[in-house]
Amino acid sequence: MLLKDLISKNKILLDLLKNVPDKILNHNINGISGNSKNIKNDYIYVAIKGAQFDGSDFINEARQNGAFLIIxxxxxxxxxxxxxxxxxxxxxxxxxxxFYNKQPKEIIGVTGTNGKTSTVEFCRQLWVQAGWKAASMGTLGTKIENTLNKSFLKSPKQNLTTFDPDELYKELYSLENQEISHLALEASSHGLDQFRLDSVKFTGAIFTNLSHDHLDYHKNIENYFNCKKRLFxxxxxNNSAVAINIDDDFGKRLFNEIKNNKHIIVTFGKSSGxxxxxxxxxxxxxxxxxxxxYRSLIYKSTIGMIGEFQSYNVVAAASICIALxxxxxxxxxxxxxxKPARGRMEMISSSHNNSMIIIDYAHTPEALRYxxxxxxxxxxxxxxxxxxxGGDRDKDKRKFMGELAKEFSDLVIVTDDNPRSETPSNIRKDILExxxxxxxxxxxxxAINxxxxxxxxxxxxxxxxxxxxxSQTIGMETLPFDDYTVAKETIKNIEKSREAD
Known part of the structure; x- marks a missing residue:
């Protein structure tokens, strides 16, 4: 693709590159990257300033690797x-x-503190039930119909809710080529704040809820809300489908702020309106x-899951389908x-004593409470x-989560969970308060044993x-670790020893 063709339908790029010589405009592009190490001949390099590195420090490396245009x-x-x-x-x-100029016809962004992963998965399943080829993207990678597209499952080192831009737009292009018509995509506050999602052709969005999380990044809840609001x-x-949980205070606020916009809005919750x-x-x-x-008619359903909050995730997915x-x-x-998403209220039963183990991603106070x-x-x-x-994350929630665990539990066990660069004992000390x-x-x-x-x-x-x-990240080392696998193996060993007795 020639540079002039790439920018021809994009006002931002046309304005930015309007004075570029014809020789550059007629240059064939082989790729685009914000990582100088990934640059090859005939690539465009965009120098981005991040939290740890400034891309401008690597301009010379990008040139040496073959970049013909640097921004x-x-x-x-x-x-x-x-x-x-x-x-x-x-x-x-x-x-x-x-550059990756194809995307599925229907793309729904799901944003909120809790429930994004389950909600995108429920959207995907409902669309498949309705007869469409559908996919979900986010924390669990990309899921197409009943299979995981393993090439786009993120490594433990990355572990982002919203894909990096180069992966994201390449994946959207790939999904459209696979004739996926419907996609539900997790829209994290980081992804929204960093403009990763601004060029996604969303046809709808869901707001699940908002509570205390990522304040190490956003500094306060107002900034956090405003990042989420950007999606809407x-x-x-205009004329996009929107579903909003109006039982949530921030959801109610969002609805009041956008209700006069030209969207097809379906609200959901226990609230009378x-x-x-x-x-x-x-x-x-x-x-x-x-x-x-809904519309004065009563609908009853039995869902094979645990948790009121899962009901909200299901209803969120149903509401956006109706808005569509x-x-x-x-x-x-x-x-x-x-069916629930992996690691979301995932149940393991122990046959020898009829006890139940639940694996869940709950890592915020509100999620743990739910x-x-x-x-x-x-x-x-x-x-x-x-x-x-987790280490290197919002420290203020640790004591509060300890209090919640104490309130609801007969026994609390505090252990390590991705301490990263922090001293693990200091994290546990904060929780134990x-x-x-x-x-x-x-x-x-x-601890699981x-x-x-x-x-x-x-x-x-x-x-x-x-x-x-x-995986479990300790210092600079990322080690294989899976709660579900460890729990299953422990139960298996207990049952074997009982049989031997």
Missing amino acids: ADKSYDKNVISTNKISTRLVYTELLAS TEILQ ADVKIISIKQNNQNIDLVLE GIDANLIFKSMSYL VLNSIKEIAKEKIITLFGC GCPNAVEIPDRNK YAISKLQKNDFLLIAGKGHET
Whole structure:
């Protein structure tokens, strides 16, 4: 593709490169990257200033590797195109979207603190039930119909909710080539703040909820909300489908701020004014009996999951489908066939004593509260909670999460969860301020073994914080680790030893 063709339909790029010589405009582009090490002959290099590195420091390396055009925040020399006041991240996104110039027809962005991963997966499943080729993208990678596209599962080192721009737009192009018509995409606050999603052709968006998270990055809850709001106020085109949880205070605020915009909005929740109104949520063993009202009609569904918050994720997915114009009867009937996403209220039963282990990604105070409250509703005996907090992340939540675990649990076990560059004992100390009587076991493997050994008939064990993750990051080292695998192996060993006795 020639540079002049790449920029021909993009106003931002046309304005930026209007004075570039014809020789450059007629240059064939082989690729675009913001990483100088990935630059090859006939590539465009965009020098982006990040939290740890400044891309302008690697301009010479990019040239040596074959970059024919370099774009940066200012002209470091006569051969560097300056973006002036335009963000280099936005320019990078626009270039990638123009280079990988195909995207699925329907793309829904899901944003909020909790529930994004489950909601995109439920959207995908509902669309498949309705007869479309559908995919979901986010924390778990890319899932197409009933298979994972493994080439786009992120490595433990990356672990981003929203893909890096080069992966994201390449993947959108690939999905369209595979005739995927419907895509649900996790839209993280980081991705929105860093303009990674500005060139995605969204046809709709969901707001799940907003609570205390990522304040190490955003500094305060107002900045955090405004990043989420960008999806609805700056990125969505007119006449887009929107679903908003108006039981959430920030959801209600968002609705009031955008209700006069030209969008097709479907609100949901228990609130009296909700379009899709939740009449009741009843936990029945390992199923949820859900009763909804839509346009004065009552719909009943039994879903094979645990947790009121999962009901909200299901209803969020159903609401966006309705906003897209899909038949409500079909959607509400299809809800009974939904399966939870990996590491989201994932259940493991122990046959020798009828106890239950739940693996969940809950790593924020609100998510931990949701999960424990759901377990408390159905627990017949003790609740054991095992968790830790990530290093180099929001420290303020640690004591609060300890207090929540103490409030809902009969036994709390504090362990390590991706301590990263922090001293693990300091993280545990912060948590233990909220639950001073908890058992402290640094090694997560040993902690899980201990927790399972304490299970008696009808007890519940929640292993929280990592969910789907398959690694543990300690210092600069990332080691294989999977809560689900360790729990299954521990149960297997216990049952073997019982048989031997």
